[in-house]
Amino acid sequence: MSTFILVSGTFTGPHVWEETAARLTATGAAVHAVALTGLGGARPPAGTDVDLETHIADVLAVIDSVGRAEGEGRAGSEEIVLVGHDYGIHPAVGAADRRSDSIARIVHLDSGLPQNGVPALAAVADQGLREAAVDAAQGAGASLPPPPRDGWRHWGSTVGVPDAALDRLTALASPQPLGTLTQPLRLTGAAATVPMTGVLCTGGGASIAMVQARADLGEPVLRALADARVAFLELPTGHWPMLSAPTELAVTLLRAAAGEGRRLTPVDAARQPAHLRPFLLEVPEVPRERAGHVDLYVPPSAEGPLPAVVFVHGGPVPAEARPTPRDWPLLTGYARLAAGRGAVGVTLDHSLHSVDDYARAAGDLAAAVEQVRADPRVDADRIALWFFSGSGPLTADWLGKPPSWLRCLAANYPIMAALPAWGRIGRRFSPAEAVAQAGSLPLVLVRAGLEAAEIAATVAEFLAAADACGADIEVVDVPDGHHTFEAVDPTDASRDAVHRAMRSVLRHLRA
Known part of the structure; x- marks a missing residue:
């Protein structure tokens, strides 16, 4: 069995995982949804900086609490599967880099590939949103307001999300501390040794075939993913699968934990892209x-x-x-x-x-x-x-x-x-x-x-x-x-x- 640690994305908190977590728990898995500071977790005092390191510390605290539970013989599991959705992959990978021996697998849920020295803001596809964040980044405690109901689609496809779920997502959204987006991620390389699974939500236009094609074209980061430790799975829904397809997401996460999925084919003389x-x-x-x-x-x-x-x-x-x-x-x-x-x-x-x-x-x-x-x-x-x-x-x-x-x-x-x-x-x-x-x-x-x-x-x-x-x-x-x-x-x-x-x-x- 696995222990799933779930890290949510921009503006969101543990509430987005409720249905998926319930389905995972029903299979016997242990589930912990991380409450990131200011995004469902404790709110810092006014004027206090919350940055990426703050959120990495939040994830580390959950990883360490799971480890202590196992060490004390309480209900634990044999392996930790760390899941990062959207922005959440950045604190997840940052934490995995410091606890690589404790993590069995990192799951990139419709997210980018964090790189050393690169802030999470660089992974935001919409140039207008990036520019707005930079303009707003002034002074301690600066934050980016959450989008209005019809603005979520600019942060990722809302295909399949029921109206009631979109209403709740909007109502419970929190301002995103800008330091979490603008502080560069610092990695030692240890996280790269942990097996990973990329879950691609095809409703946003992503697919395994597209990743393979870009790797074939020579994109260095993707070409490096043609490794036996890296697998890919697809979900036929939009960017918020925990809201649009919670059951299917739970099944996919269980498959990821089992190491299932397609591998990229390396570029070599035997295969013509x-x-x-x-x-x-x-x-x-x-x-x-x-x-x-x-x-x-x-x-x-x-x-x-x-x-x-x-x-x-x-x-x-x-x-x-x-x-x-x-x-x-x-x-x-x-x-x-x-x-x-x-x-x-x-x-x-x-x-x-x-x-x-x-x-x-x-x-x-x-x-x-x-x-x-x-x-x-x-x-x-x-x-x-x-x-x-x-x-x-x-x-x-x-x-x-x-x-x-x-x-x-x-x-x-x-x-x-x-x-x-x-x-x-x-x-x-x-x-x-x-x-x-x-x-x-x-x-x-x-x-x-x-x-x-x-x-x-x-x-x-x-x-x-x-x-x-x-x-x-x-x-x-x-x-x-x-x-x-x-x-x-x-x-x-x-x-x-x-x-x-x-x-x-x-x-x-x-x-």
């Missing part, structure tokens, strides 16, 4: 011309000036990814396919390394397009932009104010709005709002029938908006295709979809 698999079509060997962050594939025998198709990779892509996206077979395959059909194919690298980088990536793309249009071999009045996956929000700039030379905009399996786990990325990057200004700009959208539900919802919202304003849009469906179907589903249906989409884009360029 999806983004490095060969393009699904035979394409001509058109040579690449590199200029800065832009590559051109120019038809060797054609006489110009020629139309151009700019292929915009998705993301976020870790800055450490090698090769960089413009050299991925999927992008070079599309560019050579376009060149084989008489258009200049263009790939580029842009700066979408995190969800905070959309503005930088938009600037990179705009500069690349002007560089392409200035090339004498390119017809500056016949350009198409073709977006993939996470670059979908970048389409908003071009939909909202389409220039006359933009003859077509295409998007493959796009993410057309911020996923819940991303926080807000700004109204500028809202294609569903921008499409009303697209006018007669032809749009081609390639839709994967087996898309993740959270991504498919953003596409459905965009298509509804496009239909409402009468946008000129063609949808190319791949019913049995997954996200990045060209790499993971190299079927005849996938090949046909690529041909159909390319024919449509080139037809609009030549119209």
Whole structure:
């Protein structure tokens, strides 16, 4: 049997665990929900600083009390499973680092991966919330007020949370002491020796497949998780599973305690990551011309000036990814396919390394397009932009104010709005709002029938908006295709979809 020590996230206290704790206790497990100072625990005197170290001490006190109970022969258990939800993973890992011999497993419940020297605030996805916290961090005892009822979704997906539970969450919420978010976490490395399980709540857009993909791309922190001591489990709900799915969460925590879950596959010569698999079509060997962050594939025998198709990779892509996206077979395959059909194919690298980088990536793309249009071999009045996956929000700039030379905009399996786990990325990057200004700009959208539900919802919202304003849009469906179907589903249906989409884009360029 296990003893579960549960550490809650921002603004919340032990009350959020009540239903899950009851279900765990019914199985014979011991459960302790930590009352963090100021968040369900004792309130400090006015003007007193409460910081991350305060909350680490709170968790240590519970760990030590469990150890004393076992040492005195009272009801105890054989192992401690330390569960941190949201912000709670930071004091949990900090405590585990100091009691690594006492902890059997750390469970990261829809949380980040705390790093030495990094404050918990860095893990908050929403840039606006981070900035608000920094602005409020003035003087001893400063705190961040809890969100209003409709503001919880900015701190994590509220999918599945009943109205009554959301009302109670709001009523019992406490101001978050800012020192808990801004004080850097100090780790010796001992916590890294403790087995861990990541529980991903898919309602927020997270998944094991996504973690594997980012590890494959070279993100150092995630690549290090390809270890036998690290497992992953999924819960099909939002960021608050103790409120939306308490029974399922209890079962998942018991599985985590037993060491169950999927392991990441290490990147090695025996396994080819999806983004490095060969393009699904035979394409001509058109040579690449590199200029800065832009590559051109120019038809060797054609006489110009020629139309151009700019292929915009998705993301976020870790800055450490090698090769960089413009050299991925999927992008070079599309560019050579376009060149084989008489258009200049263009790939580029842009700066979408995190969800905070959309503005930088938009600037990179705009500069690349002007560089392409200035090339004498390119017809500056016949350009198409073709977006993939996470670059979908970048389409908003071009939909909202389409220039006359933009003859077509295409998007493959796009993410057309911020996923819940991303926080807000700004109204500028809202294609569903921008499409009303697209006018007669032809749009081609390639839709994967087996898309993740959270991504498919953003596409459905965009298509509804496009239909409402009468946008000129063609949808190319791949019913049995997954996200990045060209790499993971190299079927005849996938090949046909690529041909159909390319024919449509080139037809609009030549119209």
